[in-house]
Amino acid sequence: MATIIGYKLRRAQLYVFQDFLETFSRLKLRPAEFSVLTIIANTPGLKQSEIAEMLGIKRANFVALMDGIEKRGLAERRKADTDRRSHSLHLTPQGTKFVRKMAAVWAEHENRMIARLGGPEERDRLIELLDRLLGTPEN
Structure with a gap:
């Protein structure tokens, strides 16, 4: 083996994941929520x-995930300008502060790794x- x-x-993935869970437990944040908030912060309006x-x-799972994020007051759904049936996602002012805190906690985790x-x-x-293994072109 x-x-x-x-x-x-x-x-290795399990080790990194366990450290992530322990590190982010103080923010009561799961990996999927971290990913969603990061994307919304970097590309608001998607x-x-x-x-x-x-x-x-x-x-269906994403809707439930967003429901939880929205209940915490971190992000909000807005009717999209181009399609009233869909929603664009944006951080709230509280969410912007939270993402700054989240980034600092992430840096601790990343630096430890x-x-x-x-x-x-x-x-x-x-x-x-890993990029070579995945066939990912260099950035």
Whole structure:
């Protein structure tokens, strides 16, 4: 098992995921919520369906996810200007503050993972190898 790529990748993913869950528990934030809030912060006004597709979340599940985010006062749905049947997503002022806090907590998590790898050069090397494995062109 020590040389099986899939096994090692899965174990690493579980380690990173567990650290993420522990780190973000103080914000009561799950990975899917983190992803949605990050996308809304970076690209406000996207439709629900666009974000759901980007994240590979089924429409019904995404609606429930957004309901929770909206109840917390972090984001809101607005009728889209071009299509009144769809909703665009935007952070609320409270959501903007929360995302800043979330980014600081994420940086703690990310820095811990980078340190565990041995520094930024090793992180870059790992990302390069993963991109190669995925067939992803370099950015």
